[in-house]
Amino acid sequence: MNKKELSLPAGVFAASLTPLKNDLSIDFDRLISHCRWLLDNGCNGIVVMGTTGEANSFSVKERMEILDALIEAEIPAHKLLAGTGCCSIPDTIELTKHAVSHNVGGVLMLPPFYYKNMSDEGLHAYFKIIIQQINNPDLKIYLYHIPPVSGVPFSHSLIKKLTSDFPETVIGIKDSSGDWQNMKSLCENFPGFKVYAGTEKYLLDILNIGGAGCISATTNLSCRPASKIFNDPYGNEADSIQKKVNALRSIIEKYPMIPALKLVMAEVSGQVEWTNVRPPQTKLKKADSTKLMEDLKSIYFPDEFV
Amino acid sequence: MNKKELSLPAGVFAASLTPLKNDLSIDFDRLISHCRWLLDNGCNGIVVMGTTGEANSFSVKERMEILDALIEAEIPAHKLLAGTGCCSIPDTIELTKHAVSHNVGGVLMLPPFYYKNMSDEGLHAYFKIIIQQINNPDLKIYLYHIPPVSGVPFSHSLIKKLTSDFPETVIGIKDSSGDWQNMKSLCENFPGFKVYAGTEKYLLDILNIGGAGCISATTNLSCRPASKIFNDPYGNEADSIQKKVNALRSIIEKYPMIPALKLVMAEVSGQVEWTNVRPPQTKLKKADSTKLMEDLKSIYFPDEFV
Numbered sequence: 001m002n003k004k005e006l007s008l009p010a011g012v013f014a015a016s017l018t019p020l021k022n023d024l025s026i027d028f029d030r031l032i033s034h035c036r037w038l039l040d041n042g043c044n045g046i047v048v049m050g051t052t053g054e055a056n057s058f059s060v061k062e063r064m065e066i067l068d069a070l071i072e073a074e075i076p077a078h079k080l081l082a083g084t085g086c087c088s089i090p091d092t093i094e095l096t097k098h099a100v101s102h103n104v105g106g107v108l109m110l111p112p113f114y115y116k117n118m119s120d121e122g123l124h125a126y127f128k129i130i131i132q133q134i135n136n137p138d139l140k141i142y143l144y145h146i147p148p149v150s151g152v153p154f155s156h157s158l159i160k161k162l163t164s165d166f167p168e169t170v171i172g173i174k175d176s177s178g179d180w181q182n183m184k185s186l187c188e189n190f191p192g193f194k195v196y197a198g199t200e201k202y203l204l205d206i207l208n209i210g211g212a213g214c215i216s217a218t219t220n221l222s223c224r225p226a227s228k229i230f231n232d233p234y235g236n237e238a239d240s241i242q243k244k245v246n247a248l249r250s251i252i253e254k255y256p257m258i259p260a261l262k263l264v265m266a267e268v269s270g271q272v273e274w275t276n277v278r279p280p281q282t283k284l285k286k287a288d289s290t291k292l293m294e295d296l297k298s299i300y301f302p303d304e305f306v
Numbered sequence: 307m308n309k310k311e312l313s314l315p316a317g318v319f320a321a322s323l324t325p326l327k328n329d330l331s332i333d334f335d336r337l338i339s340h341c342r343w344l345l346d347n348g349c350n351g352i353v354v355m356g357t358t359g360e361a362n363s364f365s366v367k368e369r370m371e372i373l374d375a376l377i378e379a380e381i382p383a384h385k386l387l388a389g390t391g392c393c394s395i396p397d398t399i400e401l402t403k404h405a406v407s408h409n410v411g412g413v414l415m416l417p418p419f420y421y422k423n424m425s426d427e428g429l430h431a432y433f434k435i436i437i438q439q440i441n442n443p444d445l446k447i448y449l450y451h452i453p454p455v456s457g458v459p460f461s462h463s464l465i466k467k468l469t470s471d472f473p474e475t476v477i478g479i480k481d482s483s484g485d486w487q488n489m490k491s492l493c494e495n496f497p498g499f500k501v502y503a504g505t506e507k508y509l510l511d512i513l514n515i516g517g518a519g520c521i522s523a524t525t526n527l528s529c530r531p532a533s534k535i536f537n538d539p540y541g542n543e544a545d546s547i548q549k550k551v552n553a554l555r556s557i558i559e560k561y562p563m564i565p566a567l568k569l570v571m572a573e574v575s576g577q578v579e580w581t582n583v584r585p586p587q588t589k590l591k592k593a594d595s596t597k598l599m600e601d602l603k604s605i606y607f608p609d610e611f612v
Contacts, residue, residue, distance in 0.1 A: 024395075024435075056393040056420035059400075060366075087362040087393075089330075089584060094365075112586050113420065114362035116455060122586035129330075129585060149422060151457050278395060279435060280418045280428035 006078040008105030008140065008172075011044025012203070012226045013081065013196065013215035015052035017261055018066070020276035026058075026066060027273065032073040034265075038220070039079065042227025044213065046075075047108055049083035051149055051176070052217040052258060057278040060091050064098045071102045078105040081215070085110030085144055092130055096139065106140040108174055108215075113150040120158040127162055131169050139169055146176035146198065153177070156189060163193060174198055174215045180205065187211050200226045201249055204242045207233045217257050218249045221264055222305055244304065251295045259284045260292060267293055268302055312384040314411030314446065314478075317350030318509070318532045319387065319502065319521035321358040323567055324372070326582035332364075332372060333579065338379040340571075344526070345385065348533025350519065352381070353414055355389035357455055357482070358523040358564060363584040366397050370404045377408045384411040387521070391416030391450055395432065399439055412446040414480055414521075419456040426464040433468055437475055445475055452482035452504065459483070462495060469499060480504055480521045486511065493517050506532045507555055510548045513539045523563050524555045527570060528611055550610065557601045565590045566598060573599055574608055 016038065019030035035046055048070060049055035049063050058066070067082055084095035084107040092109070099107050112118075112126050131139065143162070147153040154173070162170040175183045176198025183202060186195045187209045194212040197203060203214045203226060219226050222245045229238050229245070252260050259277050263284045266274035275283050284292065296302075322344065325336035341352055354376060355361035355369050364372070373388055390401035390413040398415070405413050418424075418432055437445065449468070453459040460479070468476040481489045482504025489508060492501045493515045500518040503509060509520045509532060525532050528551045535544050535551070558566050565583050569590045572580035581589050590598065602608075 051420075057418070058394055059396040062396065088364055090365040090368065112363070114357075114455065115586055116457070118586035119588055122588040125588065126585035149420065151422070279432035280421055280424035282425055282428040282431065 009044040011213040011230045012219055012223055013045045013047055014038045014043050014219040014223055015047040015050040015215055015217050017220055018053045024278050028069040035075050038223055042223040045079040047081045047215050054278055055083045060094055063095055067102055077103045080104045081106045081108045083108045087112045087114045089129055093133055097134055100136055100139050106142050108142045108144045110144045110150055111152040113152050116151050120155055123158055124161055131166055141170045142172040142174055144174050201246050203229050204233055204238055218252050220261050222248050225305055247299045255292055263289050315350040317519040317536045318525055318529055319351045319353055320344045320349050320525040320529055321353040321356040321521055321523050323526055324359040330584050334375040341381050344529055348529040351385040353387045353521050360584055361389045366400055369401055373408055383409045386410045387412045387414045389414045393418045393420045395435055398436055403440055406442055406445050412448050414448045414450045416450045416456055417458040419458050422457050426461055429464055430467055437472055447476045448478040448480055450480050507552050509535050510539055510544055524558050526567050528554050531611055553605045561594060561598055569595050
């Protein structure tokens with residue numbers, strides 16, 4: 001098996017939603033279908049159990065069952081980036097070992113996110129223990145920088161120390177800060193480090209400066225046009241497609257992201273169970289749902305997207 | 307068994323530290339000794355697995371083992387307030403059921419703390435599911451309001467709805483906001499609701515307006531003088547003892563709380579393993595340790611405290 005061919009691809013990733021049954025248990029069948037659809041419609045890879053996937057609303061056991069189900073359904077493991085970062089070292093190790101045993105393309109690791117304002121030294125020690133205890137060359141960590149949610153940013157000095165100390169292991173980042181200057185600076189300051197923008201809004205921009213692609217919530221809906229940008233970034237259509245994709249994201253961003261995306265999935269598929277979310281998430285209200293779908297129709301969604 | 311006599315006491319609580327061995331596993335023996343010492347030296351009760359106890363740095367299994375060990379060591383269960391709030395419904399239910407099965411005085415429940423800016427409706431739904439699924443009249447929930455760390459505050463409208471809907475279950479709060487006006491307003495607006503200040507700094511103040519007491523990190527060190535305040539709040543000495551206790555807290559607050567407290571425990575006990583912390587926490591540096599102990603000696607610690 002050629003490891004290199006089976007490493008995580010560059011390109012457009014969706015941070016997959018996690019479909020739930022009415023009793024809020026995981027709807028494995030719908031999840032598998034959705035992941036297949038994403039890969040068939042332009043996604044180069046998928047994040048399972050990221051923020052959009054409501055990862056931290058599931059137990060460690062449930063999170064492992066999700067990955068087991070996808071692998072059993074023959075979703076290509078190397079196209080999966082598995083969210084495995086918890087608050088505690090033992091939970092993060094358990095999830096990460098499990099993901100590595102499935103030969104996933106990589107793991108997406110949040111910093112321990114309960115305590116705030118921890119030192120770089122403390123965060124480095126956390127990752128060091130995890131890497132040393134897992135002790136497996138197949139472990140490929142992508143740092144998950146999402147300070148608006150986690151409350152715990154990765155400083156550039158911490159990234160420098162982690163990539164210096166573990167150059168074969170800490171190999172990329174998902175930057176969901178929303179801050180283009182940070183993404184740009186990561187691409188410039190860490191050559192070879194795989195930087196995925198946390199939004200497709202910056203897909204063309206980040207490809208232009210050597211970034212790896214994007215990993216986004218909204219590419220659950222816009223993976224087809226987004227993939228056209230990735231496949232032909234210097235083509236005549238790239239700019240206009242980027243604008244369309246941005247228009248969709250701008251509409252979704254007016255609403256709470258997870259319930260809004262699930263509402264659209266329900267409307268497009270006719271499967272009302274798609275709207276189920278685990279608290280503290282709440283379903284979109286009726287009026288908001290109507291408004292959202294009207295707004296989307298104004299940009300010819302889904303006709304020009306899916 | 308008279309349930310009323312065995313309910314959580316009012317008074318001074320320590321949010322217990324969690325002693326660790328050099329391999330960062332739990333030092334059960336030292337934890338048991340520490341809890342016994344706290345109860346023998348003025349603590350009316352103990353929070354196990356709170357923020358100071360590094361709760362979220364342990365797995366669900368480890369957290370249950372800690373409570374099992376304390377119960378087996380015959381630490382009175384009704385004096386224990388067990389931290390059981392996680393990000394996910396299944397984890398929170400598992401820990402809470404386990405704690406209730408041990409007849410603890412109550413559980414201290416964080417809101418689900420990964421997602422920020424969730425609606426009151428979503429947070430209410432989260433607690434409702436937990437309460438309904440546990441479905442046990444022995445469940446007594448104390449809300450854990452600690453926005454500087456959790457990033458997820460409890461609004462008064464949410465507290466009102468929870469206490470209205472579940473008056474026999476949601477019966478108190480630990481307010482670690484540091485905001486006296488919030489504690490005061492909780493005491494005034496929710497008669498009968500047990501409000502514990504998250505710092506002994508406001509012990510006398512909160513007792514004066516009908517609060518239940520305090521639950522604090524620093525009472526790991528100052529439980530003896532703090533208990534004198536609680537036992538005789540209108541006595542001649544209360545004010546002067548409150549000042550001494552505040553002086554200790556002011557010193558500790560200059561340093562990262564958990565490693566500072568553990569350093570002092572190590573110095574006072576001669577047990578150097580007390581300094582162990584789980585990353586992302588880090589041990590206090592040598593210079594800070596020296597300075598901290600010098601500062602404490604200037605207020606006659608430990609002589610006038612323990």
